[in-house]
Amino acid sequence: QQKVQQSPESLTVSEGAMASLNCTFSDGTSDNFRWYRQHSGKGLEVLVSIFSDGEKEEGRFTAHLNRASLHVSLHIREPQPSDSAVYLCAMSPYSGGSNAKLTFGKGTKLSVKS
């Protein structure tokens, strides 16, 4: 079964400085990778979904996928205090469709200080 590790567990950045979050996975059985954000007491908000090696940008959020190194990262450009939340990495297996069954990491708690 796919195992997902996120680092760091928590991260504090200043407003406007780049924030970088990491996610490593245990094997190559996943097809689709995505980053979610969860504000305290709220549901999950999808930020970026990426299928292919390389980079995908959605507004201030950029995901980088490198399957060979079993690594996907999220970079947040010009973070604001409203970006303070838990960021979750998730992936789905090749079979069953990319929404069918997600495996999540434990999350990185991001705090953005003004």
Add this chain to the structure above:
Amino acid sequence: GPKVLQIPSHQIIDMGQMVTLNCDPVSNHLYFYWYKQILGQQMEFLVNFYNGKVMEKSKLFKDQFSVERPDGSYFTLKIQPTALEDSAVYFCASSLDRNSGNTLYFGEGSRLIVV
């Protein structure tokens, strides 16, 4: 954007009793999911559901768990009887299809406390 609504947001229940968690998915969605998140741990897949049937379930989906969506109403997760280890936040999700990462929407969760 599209919203998935979950009712109740919080529930405290005595061990051994039955609980039903309700999910109102996005109106035109066809696939429905439940995930479980124990405090301090990662969110874990329980079950997915399509066309009135469970398509896939994990080992966390015990025999005491059941799901249904009668006549297009709420998509429900029922636990009968409840156990202490069922205490968690349960997240419902829905999607239009199985393959587009941006059409999967989550609710805000139902926090269940079993005492």
